[in-house]
Amino acid sequence: DTEVTQTPKHLVMGMTNKKSLKCEQHMGHRAMYWYKQKAKKPPELMFVYSYEKLSINESVPSRFSPECPNSSLLNLHLHALQPEDSALYLCASSQVSPEGPQHFGDGTRLSIL
Amino acid sequence: TQLLEQSPQFLSIQEGENLTVYCNSSSVFSSLQWYRQEPGEGPVLLVTVVTGGEVKKLKRLTFQFGDARKDSSLHITAAQPGDTGLYLCAGAPGSNYKLTFGKGTLLTVNP
Numbered sequence: 001d002t003e004v005t006q007t008p009k010h011l012v013m014g015m016t017n018k019k020s021l022k023c024e025q026h027m028g029h030r031a032m033y034w035y036k037q038k039a040k041k042p043p044e045l046m047f048v049y050s051y052e053k054l055s056i057n058e059s060v061p062s063r064f065s066p067e068c069p070n071s072s073l074l075n076l077h078l079h080a081l082q083p084e085d086s087a088l089y090l091c092a093s094s095q096v097s098p099e100g101p102q103h104f105g106d107g108t109r110l111s112i113l
Numbered sequence: 114t115q116l117l118e119q120s121p122q123f124l125s126i127q128e129g130e131n132l133t134v135y136c137n138s139s140s141v142f143s144s145l146q147w148y149r150q151e152p153g154e155g156p157v158l159l160v161t162v163v164t165g166g167e168v169k170k171l172k173r174l175t176f177q178f179g180d181a182r183k184d185s186s187l188h189i190t191a192a193q194p195g196d197t198g199l200y201l202c203a204g205a206p207g208s209n210y211k212l213t214f215g216k217g218t219l220l221t222v223n224p
Contacts (some may be wrong), residue, residue, distance in 0.1 A: 004155070040217070040219055041216070041217065042214035042215065042217045045211055045212070048211070056211060090155050090156075092155075101146055101158045101161055102158070102212060103158070104148075104155030104156045104157070105155050106153070106154045107154075107155050
């Protein structure tokens with residue numbers, strides 16, 4: 001069982017909808033990440049939170065809005081997405097060390113109609 | 114320019130065969146990680162190599178970190194269908210939280 005829990009596992013939404021992806025970890029990690037992954041490709045970093053503060057935004061379009069309500073939770077708010085945003089969205093967490101291993105959730109499979 | 118060059122990108126072999134996956138860079142990494150991702154799941158950490166020249170074994174998997182800490186390899190002995198998945202090498206070359214991934218090796222082991 002993965003120690004990083006993501007919900008929902010699957011999400012289908014229209015381009016005008018607003019939805020949120022959720023991620024939770026209880027390992028005491030103080031760094032949390034959002035990645036986007038296309039089929040058979042490596043994960044692409046979107047955002048990094050360190051001590052609940054946004055530390056890295058990889059020039060992600062504003063239709064993706066991250067939020068870190070506390071050290072265990074990470075949300076990704078979605079609005080007005082495009083079909084090309086269809087992908088697997090992975091959450092990960094790690095100790096506060098840039099070289100430490102990251103623990104991934106199983107992702108949310110997002111489809112934009 | 115890809116910071117971590119991983120090869121091969123695709124590999125389809127028969128059960129029982131051996132294989133090696135390579136991860137190369139022109140940059141020095143303080144450590145490299147190997148992950149395996151199975152369909153429908155997130156990547157799972159297999160190993161972290163830290164010391165130049167280090168060799169780590171995980172059952173039938175052998176991981177090496179180059180002496181200069183610029184490259185790493187993953188060798189699987191007597192592959193099994195359960196080894197099928199996307200193998201990713203990753204490293205953090207800088208002092209931030211960005212993990213750089215190789216392009217991945219999609220391994221299929223046929224029964």
